[in-house]
Amino acid sequence: MSRAGAGAVRRGVYAPPAPDRVLTAHSADGTPLHVEVHGPDGAPAVVLAHGWTCSTAFWAAQIRELAGQCRVIAYDQRGHGRTAAADVCSTEALADDLEAVLRATLAPGERAVLAGHSMGGMTLMAAAGRPALREHAAAVLLCSTGASRLVAESRVVPIRAGRVRTGLTRRILGSGAPLGPVTPLAKKVLRYATMGPGASPDKVEACARIVHACPRRVRKAWSYVLEELEVDARVRELTLPAVVVAGSADRLTPPVHARRIAAALPDCRSLDVLTGVGHMTPIEAPDIITEKIRALVAEFLAAPAAGTNAVDAEERAV
Numbered sequence: 001m002s003r004a005g006a007g008a009v010r011r012g013v014y015a016p017p018a019p020d021r022v023l024t025a026h027s028a029d030g031t032p033l034h035v036e037v038h039g040p041d042g043a044p045a046v047v048l049a050h051g052w053t054c055s056t057a058f059w060a061a062q063i064r065e066l067a068g069q070c071r072v073i074a075y076d077q078r079g080h081g082r083t084a085a086a087d088v089c090s091t092e093a094l095a096d097d098l099e100a101v102l103r104a105t106l107a108p109g110e111r112a113v114l115a116g117h118s119m120g121g122m123t124l125m126a127a128a129g130r131p132a133l134r135e136h137a138a139a140v141l142l143c144s145t146g147a148s149r150l151v152a153e154s155r156v157v158p159i160r161a162g163r164v165r166t167g168l169t170r171r172i173l174g175s176g177a178p179l180g181p182v183t184p185l186a187k188k189v190l191r192y193a194t195m196g197p198g199a200s201p202d203k204v205e206a207c208a209r210i211v212h213a214c215p216r217r218v219r220k221a222w223s224y225v226l227e228e229l230e231v232d233a234r235v236r237e238l239t240l241p242a243v244v245v246a247g248s249a250d251r252l253t254p255p256v257h258a259r260r261i262a263a264a265l266p267d268c269r270s271l272d273v274l275t276g277v278g279h280m281t282p283i284e285a286p287d288i289i290t291e292k293i294r295a296l297v298a299e300f301l302a303a304p305a306a307g308t309n310a311v312d313a314e315e316r317a318v
Contacts, residue, residue: 007081007213008057014206014283016060017067025075025104027086028096034082035075035101039067044113044301045106046293048074049098051118051144052222053214055081058117060206061286062293070297073105073112077119079218089221091231094123099132111138113296115289117282118253119222121145125231125261128238138300139241141292143281144250146257147264148230155251156193170227176220182208195278196249203283235264241300242268243292247277247284259315271315 008016019036026032036056046066050058056074063072078097079085086093106112114137116124121142127133146153152161157168180186187208191199195207242265246258255273262271272292274285282289 007055007210008060009202009206009209012202013061013064013286014057014202016057017064020067023104025097025100027078027093027100029086029088029093031078031086031088031093031097032084033075033078033097033100035073035105037105038063038072038074039070041071043069043071044297045071045073045110046297047098047101047105047112047114048072049114049116049120049123050074050077050080051116051120052226053080053211053219054117055210055213057081057206057210059282062115062282062290065286065290066293069294073101075101077123079221080214085215085218085221089225091122091126091225091229094119095127095130098123098127099130102132102136106136109135111136111301113137113139113141113293113301115141115143115293116145117143118145118279119226122147122226122229122231125234125238128234137240139243139296140238141243141245141289141296142258142261143245143289144247144253144258144279145261146229146253147232147235147261150229150253150257151227153254153256155254174220174223174227176216178216179212182212186212191278192251194252195280196247196276196284198276199278199280199284203280207280207283232260232264235261236266239266241296243296244268244271245274245281245289245292246272247274247279247281249276250279252279262315273315 021037023035024032048059076083152166154169157165187204190208191204244262246255262268277284
């Protein structure tokens with residue numbers, strides 16, 4: 001069984017639908033990236049970038065709902081899912097990979113709505129100002145993500161902020177220990193660290209299978225990149241219309257990150273903090289995330305964006 005097949009449930013809304021087309025995009029350093037295309041040719045395009053330790057399977061609920069009206073493009077970050085690990089792990093590599101996917105899947109000048117969760121959101125921020133993003137991105141959705149200070153501001157370790165908490169968090173997130181099989185205890189730990197307390201068993205199961213399928217060497221290699229992440233300056237270069245979503249119970253990227261990003265974005269249309277939701281927003285609140293993407297498609301792809309007035313970001317608790 002492939003890594004992607006092992007990292008997915010087989011039934012229900014979180015079971016990944018079969019893609020209409022599979023292709024390989026080659027990044028700047030030659031890394032081949034697994035790319036899936038769902039939905040009809042010529043439909044408005046949506047590009048989905050998943051987070052650390054995840055895969056295209058993470059977006060199953062959004063793909064299932066959007067592929068009837070949109071052309072949904074999802075890809076596996078290097079080392080994740082069906083994309084093999086590469087020698088280089090860096091924010092620049094993330095940006096290179098996104099550019100490669102955009103060029104491989106979109107016609108010259110064609111625009112798309114881009115959505116990124118966690119490390120996928122960091123990918124969009126890292127790529128701000130890149131030529132392919134300027135050419136192809138119409139609007140962005142940033143879910144449960146941060147631009148810097150990820151380890152220092154994580155709340156996975158339930159003690160007061162400071163050097164001790166930061167050190168313990170660094171050791172936990174950077175551990176290369178195998179996660180092992182998906183057991184009841186493993187799901188309990190994963191729910192605590194990454195999900196809200198009210199996450200239903202099917203959502204926990206889906207997340208656990210995806211995360212446990214990520215090779216431990218890949219998990220460890222990318223943890224170092226996230227520890228040193230610093231893309232605050234890039235956020236200010238992301239001049240596209242942007243929507244930011246966070247979970248109030250997110251321990252990995254608490255809402256302080258979303259508020260900082262929203263304040264720095266030149267054109268933030270809204271900031272929503274989802275009450276009781278943790279870090280895995282596309283799985284924990286699938287309908288809300290899907291509707292956010294659908295609304296961006298309707299505003300910036302299905303109808304002309306000319307004359308659209310920017311509005312100040314307004315934080316809402318949902």
